[in-house]
Amino acid sequence: MNNKRATKRALLTSIMALVMCVVMLVGTTFAWFTDTASTGVNKIVSGNLKVDIIGADSDSHIEKLNFTKAAGAEGEALLWEPGCRYLTQGFRIANKGNLALKWKAEINKDNIVDGKAAPTAKDGKSLLDVIDFYVVTGTGENAPEVAIEDFVGNLAKDAKSDVYYIKGVMQTTAGNDYQDLTLEGITITVYATQDTVENDSFGKTYDKDATYPVASAAEMKTALAAGGIVSVNKDIKTDNIGNTIADRVTISKPTTLNLDAKIISPDNMGNNDINFCALIVDADTTINAGENGGIDTGTNGGYGINVRKGAKLTITGGNYYGGGTAVQVQEGTLTITGGHFAVEAFGDPYGYNFLLNCIDSAYKDGTAKIIVKGGTFVNFDPSNNSAEGTGTNFVAAGYKVVSATQTNGDIWYTVVPE
Structure with a gap:
């Protein structure tokens, strides 16, 4: 009897001890043996893509290419007539960056009258409309040639190309309307983009869709309508003063617009009531602009940008000048994280x-919104204005406005984090 009682007491004591252990563990965390290890990542360096046009036998940049006459006829006037063929001086392309590139060339779009650029050659006729251009690799009459619009060159990093020439051929169908016009000089622009040479961790096709910068207003208009990545690296004058829907420059599909130069719309577009904006954004768009990039609407110009159709537009930088309004949101959302914004005042x-x-x-x-997280605004306080009634505040939470009066009396309002 006593042994049974002792056994029960011992068992009860053991159970109570276990219960106490559990109670003590409740609300605690277990400790495990642990350790950590870290390693550095090798430095990240972006590549440099830079191209130049240099002489056939010189590494100096060429400002202009001249057409040449046959040996022994150098003193003759250089006159174009149907069927004639002229070669420029030789030139080379130099890759002055550390990335492989592919390049194309384009003839300047200006018409030339007596050696000077002019909007029209004669009575609305353009001499360049009846001259076809080719890239050739030799001075022989039968040297291989490729139409300039079809030619693509490739260069490894730090490399220089062979010598090229531009060949101009005046069409035999050119009539009397093209008489009395001379073409003394010609310029070409070389556009370069990444080539599929360098490898990343998965191969060398990551930049297979790299695009060239747009070269003209027409090319830019087409590219913006198609969407994707569109780059502008020289000022482009849109010259679209017409007041029709067809005259508008419109982003119709999602686009990343890289502006290292400006889109310049015509003076007096402010008189229009249909085509009254330098750029219409109808699809989600990000504008990345450098210090020389942006939009300029000139004198008595139209609005800079109009956002429509529920599009989301983000502006990260650049300079924007509009007639009364730099950016309007008709329907959609505008987010500004950087840039300089000014207008010709109403x-x-x-x-x-x-x-x-x-x-x-x-x-x-609520179908039109503006969210400002950065940028500088001339004579306009984005945190306290009357655009949508007294006290309108477009500045996002967590940001504030710092103002500074300039020597000319303008007040710059800059948005910064709190």
């Missing part, structure tokens, strides 16, 4: 009040 009483603006009804029902 007449009294509006002045600079609509530098950034939403269509009133769309702002009220």
Whole structure:
């Protein structure tokens, strides 16, 4: 009897001890043997893509290429007539960067009258419209040639090309309208982009879709309508003063627009009521612009940008100048993280009040929004303006405005983190 009681007491004591252990563990965490190890990542260095046009036997940059006459006829006037063929001086392409590149060349788009660029050659006729251009690799009459619009060259890093020439051939169908016009000089622009040579961790096809910068207003308009990555690295004058829907420059599909230079719309576009914006954004777009990039609408110009159809536009930098309004949101969302924004002021009483603006009804029902997280705004406080009524605030939470008066009396309002 006593042994049974002792056994029960011992068992009960053991159970109680286990319960106490569990109670003590409740609310605690287990400890395990642990260790960590770290390693550095080798430095990240971006590549450099840079191209130049140099002489056939010199490494100096060539400012202009001249056409040449046959040996012994160097003193003759250089006159174009149907069927004639002229070669430029030789030139080479130099890759002055550390990335492989592919390149193409384009003849300047200006017409030339007596050696000077002019909007039209004669009575609306363009001499360059009846001259076909080719890239050739020799001076012989039968040297291989490729139409300039079809030619693509490739260069390894730090490499220089063989000598090339531009060959011009005047079409035999050119009529009397093209008489009395001379072409003294010609310029070419070389456009370069990445080539599929360098490897990343998965191969060398990551840049197979790399595109060239657009070379003209027409090319830019087509590229923006198609969407994708569009790059502008020289100022482009749109010359689209017409007041029709067809005259508009419109982003129709999702686009990344890289502006290292400006889109310049015509003066007096502010008189239009249909085509009154330098750029219309109808699809999600990001504009990445450098210090020389942006939009300039000139004198009595139109708006800089108009956002429509629910598009989301993000502007990360650049300079934007509009007629009364730099960016308007008709329907969609504008987010600004950087850039410099100014306008040619409206007449009294509006002045600079609509530098950034939403269509009133769309702002009220929430279909038009502006979110400012950076940038500088001339004579317009994005945190306290009257664009959508007294006290309108477009500045995002966590940001503030710092103002600075300039020597000319303008006040610059810059948005910075709090």
